[in-house]
Amino acid sequence: MTKPLNSQASQFWRLSADALCTRLGCSLQGLTGAEAAERLGRFGPNSDAPPRIEGAMRAILRRLLEPLSLILLVAGLVSMLTGDDIGGLIIVLILAGSIGLDTIQEGHAVRAAEILRRSVALKAEVKRDGAFREIDVEQVVPGDLLRVRAGDIIPADALLLESTAFTAGEAALTGEPYPVPKRAGGVTDPDDSSNALFRGAVAQTGEAIALAVRTGGNTVFGAAAAALAETQARSPFERDLREFGLVVARATLALVLIVLTIRVVFGREILDSLLFAVALAVGLTPELLPMITTVTLSRGALRMAGRKVIVKRLAAIHDLGAMTVLCTDKTGTLTSAEITLAKSINAAGKDEPRAAQLGAIAASLGGDRGSLDAALTAGRVDAAQGWRLAGQQAFDFSRRLGSVLATGPEGTLLIVKGAPEAVLALCTMDECAREAAMARVRELASEGLRTVAIASRAWRGPLREVETDDETDLAFEGLCAFADPPKPTAAAAIARLAASGVRLKILSGDDPVVVKRLAGLVGHNPERVLSGAEIAELSDEALAVRVRTTDAFGRLAPDQKSRIVKALQAGGEVVGFLGDGINDAPALKAADVGLSVDGATGVAQAAADMILLASDLEVVADGVEEGRRTFANILKYVRMGASSNFGNMLSMAAASIALPFLPMLPTQILLNNLLYDLSELGIPFDRVSAQVTAQPQVWSMSRLVRFAAIMGPLSSVFDALTFVALLMLFKASPGEFRTAWFVESMATQILVIFIIRTNGRPWRNRPDPALAASSLTALLAAMVLPFTPLGAWFGFVAPPPIMMAGVALLVVVYLACAELLKPFAIRSGRKD
Numbered sequence: 001m002t003k004p005l006n007s008q009a010s011q012f013w014r015l016s017a018d019a020l021c022t023r024l025g026c027s028l029q030g031l032t033g034a035e036a037a038e039r040l041g042r043f044g045p046n047s048d049a050p051p052r053i054e055g056a057m058r059a060i061l062r063r064l065l066e067p068l069s070l071i072l073l074v075a076g077l078v079s080m081l082t083g084d085d086i087g088g089l090i091i092v093l094i095l096a097g098s099i100g101l102d103t104i105q106e107g108h109a110v111r112a113a114e115i116l117r118r119s120v121a122l123k124a125e126v127k128r129d130g131a132f133r134e135i136d137v138e139q140v141v142p143g144d145l146l147r148v149r150a151g152d153i154i155p156a157d158a159l160l161l162e163s164t165a166f167t168a169g170e171a172a173l174t175g176e177p178y179p180v181p182k183r184a185g186g187v188t189d190p191d192d193s194s195n196a197l198f199r200g201a202v203a204q205t206g207e208a209i210a211l212a213v214r215t216g217g218n219t220v221f222g223a224a225a226a227a228l229a230e231t232q233a234r235s236p237f238e239r240d241l242r243e244f245g246l247v248v249a250r251a252t253l254a255l256v257l258i259v260l261t262i263r264v265v266f267g268r269e270i271l272d273s274l275l276f277a278v279a280l281a282v283g284l285t286p287e288l289l290p291m292i293t294t295v296t297l298s299r300g301a302l303r304m305a306g307r308k309v310i311v312k313r314l315a316a317i318h319d320l321g322a323m324t325v326l327c328t329d330k331t332g333t334l335t336s337a338e339i340t341l342a343k344s345i346n347a348a349g350k351d352e353p354r355a356a357q358l359g360a361i362a363a364s365l366g367g368d369r370g371s372l373d374a375a376l377t378a379g380r381v382d383a384a385q386g387w388r389l390a391g392q393q394a395f396d397f398s399r400r401l402g403s404v405l406a407t408g409p410e411g412t413l414l415i416v417k418g419a420p421e422a423v424l425a426l427c428t429m430d431e432c433a434r435e436a437a438m439a440r441v442r443e444l445a446s447e448g449l450r451t452v453a454i455a456s457r458a459w460r461g462p463l464r465e466v467e468t469d470d471e472t473d474l475a476f477e478g479l480c481a482f483a484d485p486p487k488p489t490a491a492a493a494i495a496r497l498a499a500s501g502v503r504l505k506i507l508s509g510d511d512p513v514v515v516k517r518l519a520g521l522v523g524h525n526p527e528r529v530l531s532g533a534e535i536a537e538l539s540d541e542a543l544a545v546r547v548r549t550t551d552a553f554g555r556l557a558p559d560q561k562s563r564i565v566k567a568l569q570a571g572g573e574v575v576g577f578l579g580d581g582i583n584d585a586p587a588l589k590a591a592d593v594g595l596s597v598d599g600a601t602g603v604a605q606a607a608a609d610m611i612l613l614a615s616d617l618e619v620v621a622d623g624v625e626e627g628r629r630t631f632a633n634i635l636k637y638v639r640m641g642a643s644s645n646f647g648n649m650l651s652m653a654a655a656s657i658a659l660p661f662l663p664m665l666p667t668q669i670l671l672n673n674l675l676y677d678l679s680e681l682g683i684p685f686d687r688v689s690a691q692v693t694a695q696p697q698v699w700s701m702s703r704l705v706r707f708a709a710i711m712g713p714l715s716s717v718f719d720a721l722t723f724v725a726l727l728m729l730f731k732a733s734p735g736e737f738r739t740a741w742f743v744e745s746m747a748t749q750i751l752v753i754f755i756i757r758t759n760g761r762p763w764r765n766r767p768d769p770a771l772a773a774s775s776l777t778a779l780l781a782a783m784v785l786p787f788t789p790l791g792a793w794f795g796f797v798a799p800p801p802i803m804m805a806g807v808a809l810l811v812v813v814y815l816a817c818a819e820l821l822k823p824f825a826i827r828s829g830r831k832d
């Protein structure tokens with residue numbers, strides 16, 4: 001991966017800032033809005049090959065160019081030219097109808113979902129018209145002055161101008177596992193790019209100002225960088241569905257070829273046979289399945305947006321519905337994130353403002369964007385007056401401390417701030433005093449207060465950046481205690497999640513005592529809280545066992561959060577992770593469904609699959625419900641296809657070989673297919689019973705196969721019965737046979753939705769009016785058409801009433817049998 005760095009043309013970091021400014025035609029003062037707009041036009045958006053939203057014409061063309069559509073189009077035209085005007089016209093019209101239907105359906109929903117997804121696009125901070133402001137990452141242009149802070153994804157390739165304790169994680173770009181320090185200034189070694197920032201890397205610590213040099217696909221890592229931000233990997237559900245589609249498509253091809261060959265060998269009319277075969281293929285291919293999943297998922301995404309969840313990766317909707325365990329960070333989800341400074345205590349345990357004073361200096365000079373530093377700064381607003389930052393060691397989540405070198409009225413002071421046990425370990429104090437301080441921390445924790453310890457040391461010698469070795473021989477200054485009360489809504493949301501089969505686990509970097517108390521307050525009551533130190537001792541296998549029974553974790557390092565997620569996955573759980581910090585990003589990536597919140601750090605948002613517009617577990621519970629509902633509706637399509645529709649087409653193939661005449665004319669088959677598609681239009685809107693949304697919905701290919709293996713043959717049996725009855729009993733003419741069977745086939749295909757849309761009795765759970773309307777309209781059209789003058793165009797011949805009565809009876813008996821067999825078809829082999 002280091003290759004692009006070596007290519008001469010891209011080594012902008014070997015130039016000085018001034019030289020780059022000349023080359024880019026800009027200054028170091030940032031661009032004006034007008035300049036930026038002009039550059040955006042010139043350089044294009046800061047993204048790789050922007051995912052174009054397909055226009056209607058293009059969408060129609062894409063469908064028209066599919067092989068089956070092309071064949072139909074050609075066949076239709078040939079029919080027209082060879083004298084069968086009406087037949088040809090009908091084929092072309094039906095083809096146009098189907099394509100129009102698909103385009104309208106897919107276009108609207110998918111476009112709307114894409115717009116939503118963009119609404120949570122990553123932000124970048126740039127100087128425009130003299131002030132720093134947040135803009136969409138795509139709007140960044142070469143020449144922009146960037147400000148990047150810990151937790152941001154670096155928006156463009158840029159030359160560093162200023163930095164404080166800035167390190168960048170470039171692991172995904174270069175393979176270098178540790179964050180690399182970045183400093184402004186010239187470099188001599190061409191391999192040394194420590195003064196450059198690369199798009200797609202993660203700002204790990206500190207802050208930097210940099211000049212954007214390249215954007216979008218021109219960046220050193222180009223597409224690789226974008227791939228980092230957008231994970232659109234296929235979920236198991238999507239993969240299985242595709243596989244299923246492929247299997248069916250192959251079977252279709254084989255079947256159609258067999259039918260065609262046999263018919264041609266037996267000397268039947270070639271054009272007719274070809275048309276019949278193609279129509280059969282149209283009826284058989286689950287060409288709608290991918291479109292329907294996308295549409296249903298997109299509709300689900302729109303509904304979820306109504307419930308304040310923005311979906312970035314569509315398939316994650318299913319994963320959210322399948323989720324069995326939700327891991328969550330503590331601050332901001334269980335608590336309000338508006339942490340306030342409650343107490344400042346000195347080393348002797350007395351109230352004294354000094355700890356808070358020093359904490360505030362450190363926080364305002366060199367703090368991160370976390371809630372603790374915000375509370376410290378807000379606690380003593382002008383503490384930092386007269387102090388200047390001289391050096392820094394940014395807060396490190398693994399060591400749980402950070403320091404600031406500050407020069408001010410007291411001279412130069414090294415201030416160290418972090419988790420009590422981490423800071424106390426660096427202080428010069430006897431064991432007794434240390435124990436007393438820790439006892440105080442525990443006492444505060446039992447009152448629900450979380451603490452940060454402050455230590456300091458007078459600095460002698462030259463001013464420079466702080467190193468880990470400097471953080472020794474510290475004097476313990478005292479503790480700052482913060483109130484972080486639980487959210488009023490948390491307890492109810494946790495209960496709701498539990499009722500819907502989702503177990504909650506708290507994964508916090510905070511003190512186990514604080515975690516345990518808070519958990520109790522929101523009704524979570526874990527038996528004990530496992531700490532990061534204990535986890536470090538466990539093997540992956542041992543951890544996989546422990547996580548099953550442990551519901552809260554404290555003092556976790558970022559990689560331990562993702563270790564726990566993986567341990568849960570190893571135990572067969574579908575794991576969700578909700579977090580907002582830079583320390584949550586690894587776990588968000590590892591989880592099956594990563595949830596972050598609007599306004600979270602860039603890395604967390606980039607790693608997440610969904611963004612909550614309100615940081616509240618209530619929203620997650622809503623999302624879970626919506627996810628299950630969406631999935632249940634997709635399952636209806638799949639089941640529909642796997643039962644009647646597929647069965648009918650198989651019977652058609654068999655009949656075309658066995659019968660001396662075509663069991664249905666090609667135009668009739670196409671009409672059948674179109675009406676069937678129409679009948680399904682209402683499915684995405686359908687209701688789902690509370691019983692179905694009450695438990696995690698896990699996709700299972702084996703269950704679908706079981707369903708198809710029972711319902712498919714049932715449908716074929718009834719087709720065979722229909723054939724026999726029509727030929728033997730009613731002595732139907734070919735025209736009557738086709739018409740009667742058309743009606744029977746439409747009725748069974750369409751009406752079975754009312755049976756399989758619910759696991760219980762159909763009359764207990766009413767369909768949504770939209771579904772009832774689409775199904776019954778399609779059915780009505782199919783039943784009336786043969787008896788109208790228009791029917792003759794399709795080759796329908798009105799059968800005698802007695803024949804129709806027989807067909808009606810068969811349909812009723814079929815539906816009754818389907819209802820009787822349904823419990824066996826949907827019963828799963830295992831308990832779930």
Ligand SMILES: Nc1ncnc2c1ncn2[C@@H]1O[C@H](COP(=O)(O)OP(=O)(O)OP(=O)(O)O)[C@@H](O)[C@H]1O
Binds near residue numbers: 402418419420507509
């Ligand atoms: N800016 C900071 N300054 C000093 N100490 C900090 C800072 N940020 C975090 N810490 C310490 O590190 C610990 C872990 O950080 P933090 O609480 O943010 O982790 P977390 O896993 O995100 O926790 P939570 O579940 O509360 O969100 C804190 O409890 C605190 O002791």
Ligand SMILES: [Mg+2]
Binds near residue numbers: 329331581
């Ligand atoms: Mg946090």
